[in-house]
Amino acid sequence: PAVNGGPREIPVGAAGPGQAVTALEKATAGTQWEITRYQDARALTEAVEDREIVGGVLVTPAGVTLYQATAAGPQATAALTAMATAVAERQHAELTVEDLAPFPEDDPRGAGFSAAALPMVFGGIIPAIALARLFPGRTGPRLAGGLLFSLTAGFAVTAVLQFGTGSLSGDYWATALGLSLGIAALAFTLLGLEALFGLPGFGIGAALMMLLANPLSGFATGPHWLPGGWSDLGQILPPGASGSLLRANAFFDGTGATGPALVLAGWAVLGAALLLTGGRLRGRREDGAEPAAS
Template sequence: MGGIALGAEGVDVYTATAAGPSTAGALTTVGNTLAEQQQAQATVHDVVPFSQDDPRGAGLASAARPMIFGGIVPAVALTRLFPGHSRLRTRLVGVLAFSLVAGAAVAAFLQFATGSLDGNYWLTSLGLSLGMAALATAFVGLEALLSFAGLGAGAAVMMFLGNPLSGLATGPHWLPAGWAALGQALPPGASGSLLRANAYFDGTGALIPALTLTAWVALGLALALIADRRGRSPRTAAAQAEVSAA
């Protein structure tokens, strides 16, 4: 995001570092090169910078892992604490409640403890909570449907694919087109874009990532519903009764 304006008095470079420091750096380099060719001076205007306490955006770049673990940890813990088909709804309610608390805690740490984020705290925390809920409900649904193999596979995809493709460090537009689209379709990338929009751009650009995360929540609930119906079928109930009797 940004632009270059050529004028009689020099070159004006407009950047938004908070949208992606790599893009801001590239625009600045191009502006300086043009200014040298015209024997003029380049003036850089950072329209949307990172916060003064975190001018390089280290806090934003490191936010992907807390969001991912905020989805994995409650799903695993609640599955251990409340196993079985009969406690599936308890697990779902638990991960949603945990997401609200964890989102508020992570937002408070990044905004008040480290000063990495600007913007409305409650809006930022709700966005983080939605991201964690998208991951946690998907993990619970996968575990309910496919046992721990499903949860493990989902966690591996989010850690080793969703995390590097999230674009938090550079901005998603800096990634190759296909990989950038895939990264934004996964919860870590959508969560990162929602966090960036809420924390630095007053919610501008938040709609698509918010809808993406809502779709993941709906997917997790749908998987849990399928598992719930399968668990209530007479054949499955009889099989569980035989296992219990044995």
């Protein structure tokens, strides 16, 4: 992703006189932008705040205004700013920029948000390792331990990012619960794979989460900056869904949180089902071995 990433069908909006918007569409024709027309500035800003688009350009006789949402993806915002600057230059007009969803003042580049990816991934792997070794073959303690650790880690990491570094600005409780759900989705999935397939299952699952799902999560860039197709895969894996849920809760008042929350809930339920199935199979094998031994 670092080598092949770039703008890919970034959804943006445009409003203004018909000729100006048509000229903008022709100038940005290609695979980088996906432009939608809006009637006026109000419709344009509402679309940005509702996360329908990452930004929009308003062309008026008084000048060109760019409405952006840096928290939706700083790379996409930078590319959009460059595009709007070029439009303003062609119009011989002044460019005005309004950021409708910025990162907090204490962390204007979103460094803390981007750095949350690894703690979240390790937060799912570490408890799975510990619980698998502490409670071998015991389904109940693993489920309870995974839930307790996920809640503790989710609330602790959110507290550090929001109150310690000032990297998040949303409702603390909603953000913490969302991050806890992401950690639980990872932990339960890995616990389930270990219960069903043993150490090889856990190893393959952990490797996929670290080496595939984490780079495709779009934590730092947003999904629209990833290579085509891979971004869609990344958003249905726990790290990508966790990043989208954290972004929605921390910067957009929960707008767009339903989809990733359902993805994470699905992974958590799948992991719990695998864990229960593995426990039952192990119990049957042990029951079958006892009479044979006697």
